[in-house]
Amino acid sequence: MKSTQQSPGEVKEIEKKFVAMTTHPYLAKHIEKAEIDFDIIFFLQDIMKDARIDAVSKQEQILSALLVQAAFLTHENVYNKNLVNGTAKKPRQLTVLAGDFFSSLYYFMLVKNTHDDILPVFSSAIQRINEEKMSLHFAESQSEEELMNRLKVVEGGFLFDIASFYQQQEVGCLAETFFLLKRIKHEKQERDVKYLSAFASAIYAFHEGERKDEVTDWPTARTRSFLEAKEKELEEALVSQMDACAMQVTNTLYQRVENWLSGE
Amino acid sequence: MFLKSDINKIEKELERSVAAEHPVLKDASLHLLQAGGKRIRPVFVLLGAKFGNYDIERIKHIAVALELIHMASLVHDDVIDDAELRRGKRTIKAQWDNRVAMYTGDYIFAKAIEKAARFKxxxxxxxxxxxxxxxxxxxxxxxxxxxxxxxxxxxxxxxxxxxxxxxxxxxxxxxxxxxxxxxxxxxxxxxxxxxxxxxxxxxxxxxxxxxxxxxxxxxxxxxxxxxxxxxxxxxxxxxxxxxxxxxxxxxxxxxxxxxxxxxxxxxxxxxxxxxxxxxxxxxxxxxxxxxxxxxxxxxxxxxxxxxxxxxxxxxx
The missing domain is CATH 1.10.600.10 (Farnesyl Diphosphate Synthase)
Structure with missing residues (x-):
């Protein structure tokens, strides 16, 4: 497999466009701006490296995927807490609308230059992920394996589906493991959280036997040891997936993941 | 109205479209669908189509896509307005919670795009x-x-x-x-x-x-x-x-x-x-x-x- 060194300029350009598209002056005043996930860019650049589409189309599809991810993350911040005060409601109202706004942008972006073939991949992935979110929300997992599989779909299923579309299943599997591990590391570090994320809430419910949105003890002893064990398992899995992948060590994605694993 | 049988077809297609695998997602979507509404947008789609080559089997997908977009926005609007009731029925956020409403709205929205994507x-x-x-x-x-x-x-x-x-x-x-x-x-x-x-x-x-x-x-x-x-x-x-x-x-x-x-x-x-x-x-x-x-x-x-x-x- 040939090496694919992406130019930093290309990533910068995507970032610039993402910021321009997602910045709305009124939203910016009241809620946090959408964060770009650079790992998504690197994974998608690798997934699409052999695709028979031009550079502009690749960039548009990457931007669309970033917008979907921004919509997911934004809507994750809509909690169940009752808000009595009208002023306190505003950030929640705008969070709902910002997520919808990003979703409308991804569709807008994909149809602008007729990416008809990948549009159904996006929409079916979003449906599949929401189905899994529901199962996690209602704590339906009967085993740890089932729980992990659902969390994997929610965190990395979107990239997996895009990778499958481009016949890059190996990188898709790598993406699922990577993004799940990344989330576990993030949740493990969360302290003094009052409202659990949907991800943390699913793990909490599985281990503590009840679903809670508001907690004072995250991570509990049980959830902490679960997260630590899974972190270790996933790190090992990621390393063996990278070895198994026909990816050269000079590959940008390979280097990025390796650096991330070694904490650089 | 002369469109009644075609509106029924759209109604059936809407039901099929929101038949999610997850039972609550399915219930929540059907709950919303059964709350009714005037289906004014599908009616307008059908009437607009009468000025061209009217083929209900083709046009119904556009009507469904637009109604789904409308439905998805209603589910999220109820979170925005903290609404307990819509057309006399409990809203999804009231019947379940905000997160269920967000997932349902996002699911329906994606479904609408899938419907529209049928058209090249x-x-x-x-x-x-x-x-x-x-x-x-x-x-x-x-x-x-x-x-x-x-x-x-x-x-x-x-x-x-x-x-x-x-x-x-x-x-x-x-x-x-x-x-x-x-x-x-x-x-x-x-x-x-x-x-x-x-x-x-x-x-x-x-x-x-x-x-x-x-x-x-x-x-x-x-x-x-x-x-x-x-x-x-x-x-x-x-x-x-x-x-x-x-x-x-x-x-x-x-x-x-x-x-x-x-x-x-x-x-x-x-x-x-x-x-x-x-x-x-x-x-x-x-x-x-x-x-x-x-x-x-x-x-x-x-x-x-x-x-x-x-x-x-x-x-x-």
Whole structure:
């Protein structure tokens, strides 16, 4: 497999466009701006490296995927807490609308230059992920394996589906493991959280036997040891997936993941 | 109505479309579907399509996509408004919770795009995606403009265009586009839908001041209580200093007394704002009739005209 060194300029350009598209002056005043996930860019650049589409189309599809991810993350911040005060409601109202706004942008972006073939991949992935979110929300997992599989779909299923579309299943599997591990590391570090994320809430419910949105003890002893064990398992899995992948060590994605694993 | 059997087909297709695998997702979507609604957008799609090569098996997917977009926005609107009831039924967020409502809305929204993706027609996608984008901007601006007592008529009109008129306009237009009607007819149908939608929303805004709680299903003056400044209030603000002073005391986050709302409703009614709004609504309807004039004389044209008349005569 040939090496694919992406130019930093290309990533910068995507970032610039993402910021321009997602910045709305009124939203910016009241809620946090959408964060770009650079790992998504690197994974998608690798997934699409052999695709028979031009550079502009690749960039548009990457931007669309970033917008979907921004919509997911934004809507994750809509909690169940009752808000009595009208002023306190505003950030929640705008969070709902910002997520919808990003979703409308991804569709807008994909149809602008007729990416008809990948549009159904996006929409079916979003449906599949929401189905899994529901199962996690209602704590339906009967085993740890089932729980992990659902969390994997929610965190990395979107990239997996895009990778499958481009016949890059190996990188898709790598993406699922990577993004799940990344989330576990993030949740493990969360302290003094009052409202659990949907991800943390699913793990909490599985281990503590009840679903809670508001907690004072995250991570509990049980959830902490679960997260630590899974972190270790996933790190090992990621390393063996990278070895198994026909990816050269000079590959940008390979280097990025390796650096991330070694904490650089 | 001569479209009844086709509307039933759309209803069935809608049910099929929201048949998610997850039981709560399926229940929540069906719950929303069964809460009914007038299916006004599908009706407009079908009527628009009558001006081209009408094929219900093809057109129904556009009608379903548009209705799903509308449904998804309602589920999220109920989270935004913290609403417990919609059309007398518990909202998804009330029956389950906010997260379920968010997942359901996102799921339905993706389903709508999947439906639209069946069409390999660039125009169709461009029209739907632009409409969705503008609707979102409109909703953000609606929140931005709450309690802004100095907003202009132009701001109000742009808001109601995005809130209501746009999806109706696009429904009429897309019916025609998907049936391959002539571009001139597509454009006339768009303008008809836009004008009917504007008129419809202005009347809705009037009824918020003139209707009773029983007729409206919510207390009169609800818009004002939420800080939404509609045309009758906007007129009163500009014409009556007392109305401006009283309304500007309605401040975001503070509890407004019912007596204060009642007194403002009276001020608005006495300001001439209701009559002015009725006049403007009639002007939009007149333009809607004018848009129909150039269309061929087929039964669908008569139906569109009847809908406009019904909207003009609506009193609750």
């Amino acid at each position: 027609n660039e125009d169709i996608h461009r029209i739907i995606s632009q409409a969705m984008h503008e609707m979102c901007l409109g909703e953000i601006e609606q929140i931005r403009d709450q309690y802004n007592w100095d907003q202009s008529l132009k701001t109000y009109l742009r808001r109601i265009k995005r809130k209501t008129a746009l999806l109706i306009a696009v429904s009429c237009q897309l019916g025609a586009v998907s049936a391959g009607a002539a571009p001139k007819e597509q454009s006339r149908l768009y303008h008809y839908g836009y004008n009917v939608g504007m008129s419809y929303q202005i009347i809705d805004d009037i009824l918020d001041f003139t209707g009773t709680e029983k007729e409206l299903g919510k207390p009169a003056g609800s818009d004002l209580l939420q800080g939404n400044i509609t045309l009758p209030a906007l007129y009163a603000i500009h014409k009556n200093e007392d109305a401006y002073q009283k309304m500007s005391h309605f401040i975001e986050g503070s509890k407004t007394k019912k007596d204060d709302v009642d007194s403002v409703i009276e001020l608005v009614k006495n300001s001439g704002g209701i009559e002015y709004s009725k006049e403007l609504s009639k002007k939009y309807l007149k333009k809607a009739y004018l848009s129909l004039e150039g269309l061929p004389d087929i039964p669908a044209k008569k139906s569109l005209s009847n809908i406009a008349s019904y909207i003009g005569g609506r009193d609750h």
